[in-house]
Amino acid sequence: MALVGGVSYCHSDTLVLFSQARSLSATGSCPWDDKADGLVVGEGVVMFLLCSLEHARTHKLPIRAVVRSCSLASDGRGKSLWSPRREGQVLAMRRAHDQLRDGVPLQYVEAHATSTALGDATEAEAMTEVFPGLTPGNKKIPIGSVKANIGHTLETAGAAGILKAILAIENKTIPPVANCRNLSGDINWADAPFRLPQKAEHWERVSFRVPRRVAVNAFGIGGLNSHIVLDEWVSEESDQLVNRISPVAVSQETKDRCFHRPEEPIAIVGVENVLPGALAYESFCRLVLTDDDPKSEIPRERWDKDKFCRTDDTSAGRSPVARGGIISGFEYDWRRHKVPPKQIAQASPLQFMILDAVDRAIIGFGKEKHFDQLRNRTGVVAGTMFGGEFSTQLQMGLRLPWFQSMLVHAAMERGLGAEVARNLAEEFQQQCLKNMPALLDETGSFTASSLASRITKSFDLHGGGVAIDAGILAAPASLMCCVDQLRSGDNDAMICIAAHQDMSINRFDAMHKLGLLSERTGAAPFDKKSAGSFPAEGCGVFILRRLSDACKSNEPILGIIRGVGAGTDSISWRASASASARGLQDSDMEPDEVDAFSWLGSGIPSVDRHEMEGLARTYGFGERKLPRPITTPLARFGHLAAAAGLPPLLQGLEAVRSGKQPHVFGLSSLGDMATAHQWLVEPTKNNPTQIETAGNKPVVAVHLGDGKDSAFHVVMQGYSEIGLQGSDESSLLSGLQKPPTILIDRTLESMEKVSMQERDSVARSGEKKFQRPMHFDATERRRSRMKENASKPQVPQAHSPGVVQETQPIERKVTNGAAVYSSPKEAPQAVEDAVRYSLDELSTFLTNFVVEQTGYPPEIVELDADLEADLGIDSIKKAQLFGEIGEYFSIPPRTDLSLDEFPTLRHVLDFLAIETKTSSKTSPSVLQEADARLNESSKSSARQNGSPQSQNYKEFQDEERISSLATVEKTYTHTELAEFLVTFVVEQTGYPSDIVELDADLEADLGIDSIKKAQLFGEIGEYFSIPPRADLSLDAFPTLQHVLDFLVEATCSSQVASDVYEAEFTNSEPDSAGLFADSLSRDSFSSTTNGVAEAVSSSKRSTSHSVEELSSFLTNFVVEQTGYPPDIVELDADLEADLGIDSIKKAQLFGEIGEYFSIPPRADLSLDEFPTLRHVLEFLVRETAA
Structure with missing residues (x-):
């Protein structure tokens, strides 16, 4: 069973941000009405308990409705964050209904309808395109929107729509539309295939054997769209509808998507990262084979350690250390994807780290050869935490009026005049926004989904996109979602992102108070001096495909994900044991087939001991010789919070590619936790350590836990090239035992996969010039010309607060007697006659x-x-x-x-x-x-x-x-x-x-x-x-x-x-x-x-x-x-x-x-x-x- 729903809370910050975007209404929520001028923010909680239909019938559970189909789609490129596109909405609706084709007509639609003129009109256009042929006898289908009743509940909006639809089915009533007196003139109601019911209507079935069917739209900020189809449950009729799909109506493409083995392996066909000391994946692979420490002191532009780093001060906003995994040397070139420089200066730097990593991963995968053909069915899942350094800066901006009021009061108390005090407050505001410009951001960085929508828009993807906050386990959680979408056939390719950016004093202070950071921090989790971990930042991306599809297309397969398991329990070791057992079950492998481990850990021995106990419950039995090698990158890179699982996953991938395990960085002498489990695992000391394999290709289990109640277990395996003949799935799997493919290309040509900074450095060395890829994907010719003609601007580094560059005025010039000015303010009010x-x-x-x-x-x-x-x-x-x-x-x-x-x-x-x-x-x-x-x-x-x-x-x-x-x-x-x-x-x-x-x-x-x-x-x-x-x-x-x-x-x-x-x-x-x-x-x-x-x-x-x-x-x-x-x-x-x-x-x-x-x-x-x-x-x- 699964508990699914939405939770939202309306607070002043939300109102300020939506008001700044000019999305709020001062008069009320009235979807479809000619006076609709914006949304009204609501709040609430909606929860549903889901299970399989078979389980519900077996246990005689009350069935309120049946989910017949659901789908995701994204708008792709073409509009800004706040502007919806009809194309993406049409795609989401069609995908859901194309899965059915069972002859049951659509009888009611709960629309997204936010009471914005543009949004309502766009959705009406989309429904007009999709609905003909879905309605009974081509009659006009009644539509509604719960936002007219309770406002826009944001995170709960879609769930609220589903709840209203279920209530309509149970009450056999078509609900009326509230607050709609004069129909919007932007919609052609006469020709539209839908109508607005002005009063409650009794809802009769189309026929005795046909259940009532409803659909619900939910369209999110950034062009992320979903559509769900629900049916009334009546046992005798619904029995005949279960799995009833017309073999004539459904296309072969739809059949192919719907029937995949649930446990089919997933191929990793692209990978890239931006991490401390490793701005590219190949740099990462080289770094982990050295003793280099990529961590560094906090730069002054982030925060001043002389003010905040005090071991004897326990007040708020203090840290015992000022060291961590800092991203340095990274600077995003706005020309690459033509992002306005002001957006870069004001938006979350994490957006552009991710954009750079995804771009390089696509190049490594094969943009023109493979990726461009998959855009329509490529989805994005971004694992992150809803917060971070950008949110801290945003809070500062939102509270500027309060700061200014306090500053004026304090200044006047000290004898300054009112005007001087006000000028001081105004200067404070200017300096605050200059160094913390988050309030000026126009990209929606305050919504975590912007990390996903930035990718779907930049690369014109239409497979949908979501952001997931699973705490420090966001990376494996997003990976599991990607695997599920591929195995279900919802998408043909997935871009899996793990990212976090927060090196503020707030985070250091919080980790210190939680006992995760101290002046003794630095040793590896297995070391006897282990005492927590340093904060770090960074991001990474995996491009995933079904193994069968990747083989058929002869794509570069870096490694294989055999299975992903998750476990939750109030006792930590039970969560780890459950996750590892499920991961093996999902991969269809035995414990003895796993050759090595890549682990995260916490650096806190009492916490790490429980995770080792959980692994022992799964891997401590069998005939395989123990111990097996284990490694962790925690001490080298630091703890990346939401992206903490990224370095262990990258190390696991490199291990199955090369057959070698990197050593445990920061390990001097084993502590009690390590010695207690040395019969099970052995921390690798030699760099690298050759992995002894049970089969022909290495298998590495990546174990990630949060130290409390949740854990994930990812089983990876190396891959051998088997050519194009693998349409038969059994032959594909048997091919895993064949000789390995050479996957590491360290020639200059392979540097297209390296970060822009490293590529530029090599190019400057004079060894060889690189042919940079086109970066204006919708209009390649023009963007190429733009790139050639443009001079490189001074753009602040993505990891530091940006400063908006002032625009230089254009001098007055005279052409044949005509004065030309660059700014309206410079133009004279009176000019001589004959000026054109x-x-x-x-x-x-x-x-x-x-x-x-x-x-x-x-x-x-x-x-x-x-x-x-x-x-x-x-x-x-x-x-x-x-x-x-x-x-x-x-x-x-x-x-x-x-x-x-x-x-x-x-x-x-x-x-x-x-x-x-x-x-x-x-x-x-x-x-x-x-x-x-x-x-x-x-x-x-x-x-x-x-x-x-x-x-x-x-x-x-x-x-x-x-x-x-x-x-x-x-x-x-x-x-x-x-x-x-x-x-x-x-x-x-x-x-x-x-x-x-x-x-x-x-x-x-x-x-x-x-x-x-x-x-x-x-x-x-x-x-x-x-x-x-x-x-x-x-x-x-x-x-x-x-x-x-x-x-x-x-x-x-x-x-x-x-x-x-x-x-x-x-x-x-x-x-x-x-x-x-x-x-x-x-x-x-x-x-x-x-x-x-x-x-x-x-x-x-x-x-x-x-x-x-x-x-x-x-x-x-x-x-x-x-x-x-x-x-x-x-x-x-x-x-x-x-x-x-x-x-x-x-x-x-x-x-x-x-x-x-x-x-x-x-x-x-x-x-x-x-x-x-x-x-x-x-x-x-x-x-x-x-």
Whole structure:
């Protein structure tokens, strides 16, 4: 049996963090209602007792419901932490229902529905895609959400939904939806395959022999999705449904997944680590064969040992020692996976240690040859502790108001004036956030699941992801979960992570008070001087496959996991005995077949004695000669807390690979605990010790206990290559006895598996250069170019608190009489007539926005990169971008536009170019091409989002384009508009301006999310005096190019200074009801690098902006928000996925655009219409020209 459930507690910290993410509602929880504006946090406990159906029937237990199927899926790459993707939700639901195909219709769905407009609409789209064909007679299926009743209970939310579904079955009642009076206009209710019951309805069965069936959605932060299907239990009908799967309906692929031997061995096909003194697995293997000690003194930047290290002080926050397993020499290169530098400075360093290790493990496994084909069925399990050093820093940030209040009070008590005291408190806050920036983190590091979602998003994985906190046994617990998912057929590959990062004085103090750390600490657990262990930090990863699949694909098999056992008992030795017995049973092996042991231990003899007693109860019998060799890495590396099981697992893997056992580091003379059990195990003293094997390949048991009530036992075996013939499982297992494969490659070519620091060191030695792998996996070509062009920024080391780098202002420059500024604040209020923006200037504006928002260098911000997926510019950042565009280029708000219509910077640039009438030597047809492209983008957005706004575009254009041209007083060159946008990106992201490309997706490439995009448009509106546009949506501006196009048109930017151009632009008719009829060509934007600001009659224009200016504005926003250098902020990069500009930052962008460019608010726009800086730029171009 199993006890399963959820526990959540609502506290002030949760409210602060969700409020900072702008996810809370001030009015209430009302899913599906048109006034839904956020969630309401709830709390509670829900528990279920589960057992097999056979067990329940045998023992005549009350069966409340039957779990028919459940599934996991992840969104993969494309959105920021807070933005859901329909694709991942669809995948989770389909996987669950594909397991059934038994003819029983789905009759009720308990939806996730959090009462956020975006979340509810996304889930509705997913259900619309999945439900047809699952409902009885294709009738509309009733749906509901318990969050309307009790709020969002976070960790308990899914369990609460299941509980409500079970109650509905038992009461034969379809429950009504609470707090829904006016249906959301974002959902096409008329055509949807579901409905909202407004009152309780009696629930009749479809037929006598068909049970009631419900489904429950649970979608977590970071795009981690689950779906479960429950049936009513009625014995006579349900008897016929047990294992009833249609052999015709179920695909062969599904059959293959569902039928695997429960005890099938699991192959380890990839491994990497970041540990003290060993930043790579091969370094680890070399280190354990030496007498080197990787531990070191605590560096001053972590904490000052002179203040905190006092043996005679027992007060809080003190430690007798200042030594431990410190990660030194590790520095994550943000270019490798294009992470905004500001994110690295503010997020948990553990995320990027893991990201680096996983990346190298995938390379060692074979990224293109093997891994890329498995993404859809690869899951992630991260074993960690929900806390650590990041949480400590976060607590400091959350309590800053209290600290400041106490500081002001203390200062005034000492005679300081009130103003001086307040200034002192403000300076304290700045210094605190500078050294402990956790409160500024935008990646969700306060949720442990971010460690898993970081991997699923970075590598575009769709097999689901979870984080597990099993205390110091998190590593083997996560390993067991991975093995279970592979054996059940839920996934084809698993990434198993063990990680912990906490070397704060808090941890040292806690270990000291628990008796685990003292001034005598240092000796190995078997030594007579053993007295605890030093704290340590680090992470590691295993890539796992079913052995049969790995053999069929001829994959590099490093070792085999034969079985994993777990035991729990209030008496420690019983837990160890139970775990080891179950581990052997799961591996189908006898105790005599185990050749050696790898053990963790605690360094406390009284605790370790119990674990040895448990092993003796399992291995102390049989005919095998005793003792057997045992080793432990505890004294060498220290205790890694949640990742404590990682070094023993790595040592066990190396032992089965090489047949040699490393010695026990820190062992001088055996203590009483060792001598009492020397008949059973013998600590290895020679380095290395050859393992005597009972079979042809060594078998090593890795034993891990917490010293209290729980233990795990992992049985590993060496592997011999047997080729591709092993489709028969028996032949695969028999092949384990064949000669070993040479697995260790110490040539320079193998260094792709070594850490970036070691690889760079070898490369610098001049022996041989390395060909670095591409790091921009969604758009390899662009990322490669970004990498080549970018200059290496100064990024703080991942293990130490980061300092946010200030964005350097761009100097004023004059191009053909047109002034170009990188920041709205630098732009003059009055400029001479005839000033326009060139395409280059608009592009620079957008690139700078991405750079500011993400921290990307400008040279890697490309116009065609997806704003969200490639650049990290989410809907909020995209909205911010349009705000800045409106302000900077004086483009009025557009109610006919949506953020979704601007997925890249190029879309924004196109928009900017039209709105500002760019002054580049490009033919008038450029505008027609851009408008046509925007038309298509608008129609596509309308098709995808069901938005009716695009139908109003044509009417708006016909009226607005002609009328606006007569009132514009200033023009901007294309370069000025582009520079405006680029500057915005630079400010928002920290990217250097030279990598902010107009075609980079604002959200995906540049990190400009919907909030930042909204901020951009706010700045655009203010700066360029562009009134609000109710017809625009942020989604219409996915790239800087789109924003730039908008800016060009909005500011009447002089793409060409001629009457012919005027006539072409003014009189052109749109082909369809798109966004604009005369957008600029993306190709022309990309190729126009020297836009010319040509004079135009002051009677016609004197206040419009060039595309370059608009683009620069956007780029600067991204740079500010993310820390990206401006040169990598591309207009076409996805704002959220690529640039880290999420919906909050996108909204901030549009706010700044509106303020800076005097663009009035647009009620008809959606942040989703501006996925890239280009979309925002296109909006800016048009608005600044209007």
